[in-house]
Amino acid sequence: MALYAAYASNMxxxxxxxxxxxxxxxxxxxxxxxxxxxxxQDKHWDGALATVVEDAxxxxxxxxxxxPAWDEKELDAWEGAALDVYRKIRVRVxxxxxxxLCWLYVLDDYxxxxxxARYLGILADAAEKAGAPDDxxxxxxxxxxxxxxx
Numbered sequence: 001m002a003l004y005a006a007y008a009s010n011m012x013x014x015x016x017x018x019x020x021x022x023x024x025x026x027x028x029x030x031x032x033x034x035x036x037x038x039x040x041q042d043k044h045w046d047g048a049l050a051t052v053v054e055d056a057x058x059x060x061x062x063x064x065x066x067x068p069a070w071d072e073k074e075l076d077a078w079e080g081a082a083l084d085v086y087r088k089i090r091v092r093v094x095x096x097x098x099x100x101l102c103w104l105y106v107l108d109d110y111x112x113x114x115x116x117a118r119y120l121g122i123l124a125d126a127a128e129k130a131g132a133p134d135d136x137x138x139x140x141x142x143x144x145x146x147x148x149x150x
Contacts, residue, residue, distance in 0.1 A: 002072065005029070005062040005093050005102040007036060008050035009119075010075075012126035013063070019078050020071035028131060029095035031060040031104075040085070041113025047146050048113030049085075050123060051106050061132045062093055064102060079105045114146045 003026065010016050013025050035058035038048035052060055067075065079086045086105035093100045115123075124140035 002067055002069075003093075003100055003102040004065045004067045004072070004075070005031060005091060005104040006065065007031065007052055007060050007062045007104065009122050009126050010065075011061075011063040011123075011130040011132070013129065015126065016063075016065055020065065020067060020075050023065045023067040023071045025130075026064040026066050027095055027097070028061065028063050029093040029100065031062050031091060032094050034058060034060050034091070036060045037111050038113055038115045039107045039111045040109035047116035047119055049107055049109075049119075050115070051086075051109075051111070052104070053106075053111055061127060061130075061136050062102075062104070063130045064093065064095070064100065081105065084108050114144055117145045117147050120145045 016023060031052060033054060033056050034052045035055040037051055037053050039051055041048040076082060081088065085108060087108045088103050089106055090101060090103050093102050120140065120143055124137055127140055128137045
């Protein structure tokens, strides 16, 4: 099994159970040296999509899942990997048990744009359900976003 690090809506264990039912949550950790950002707004979604980019002074809360190959294919379909929306990279995640080598999805597009208020709320709710620290969830809830019609 491969470890998947979720930083967006897949942090929600219920959502992951519906998308990858054979992939149990293994724990949480921090993607150190990266920051959460958004991009791809021009793809005709409600707003920009979550991604991570390298930034030595930042860190991103992640939820780790043990993902077998058959669930990985399902996740690839959900995340648009075959459509080149997201691509997979390998990263090192800091956990309470030490560093773990994981894979995650990064947006295959330029950084920039605002997420929709609805999407940002989904991310904040997912982080909260996964046990992210209160200040991390608060930061998500207070990020700039666009409301429908913007």
